[in-house]
Amino acid sequence: MSEAVYVRFNSEELTFINSISKEEKISRSEAIKKLVDYAVQKLKIEKSLTNYKDGKVSIREAAESAGLRYFQFFDILAKENIIGTNAEHTELLLHYLDDA
């Protein structure tokens, strides 16, 4: 279900929207929609990264909420250098293997 929304832009924002519209040969509405879609995706990913870093969700759950497949989200985690379990548990994990 879609809904029309009234939004006020300042002149700088309007200039940017108009430039996107002209460059991509699309209407101003389509340019605004494109920018919103881009921002929504970026924010979803940022939120998922934060939730993962805070230990609230697994990689799989974070990927799903970002609207991405596991491997795509894994690549993003790798670029941020935040893959890996809790470093504070390293000593404990080393001792586990000790008994192996």
Added chain:
Amino acid sequence: MNKLVLNTSSSLFFTKIGLVSHLLKHFSFVTSPEIFSEIKEGEEIGFKDARIMMHYFEAGKISLLTSKKAGKISKEFKIKITDASVIALAQELGFFLATEDRQIEKICLIMQTKVTNTAVLLHYLWQKKEFPDAQIFLLLDLLVRNGYNKEICLKIREKIIKGEENV
């Protein structure tokens, strides 16, 4: 021989730094059908590390086992069934779970299920003289370059420099 339950996250790092054949000398690998499907999907969408892991599945180096308690663990901890499948396998069989996922590690520790990760397994391989010191340091650097948590790698590096073996 020890057995290792594979989560996708660890298996990707194993392939990124070429650890699989070294680990197979000390562990036999098992995983769940859910993980297999996930890695297969990764291969289908073009991820090279997934393709390498599929090669090991096709060569029969990784067994597939279905856990009994995945559903129960999924409900109890409100986690995805794929996450629960490997925790359940490790719990039921008394095997180590190899994972880089913080949430999964946390649940394993709560359930007192044995858990490990790629950096700790590198230390294990160093203890078993699979790699000399210089090569281990290169592999730790390679892990970090591939996006691994630098802090964990530094801790492992320090342990090796001090010459500490967990006895």
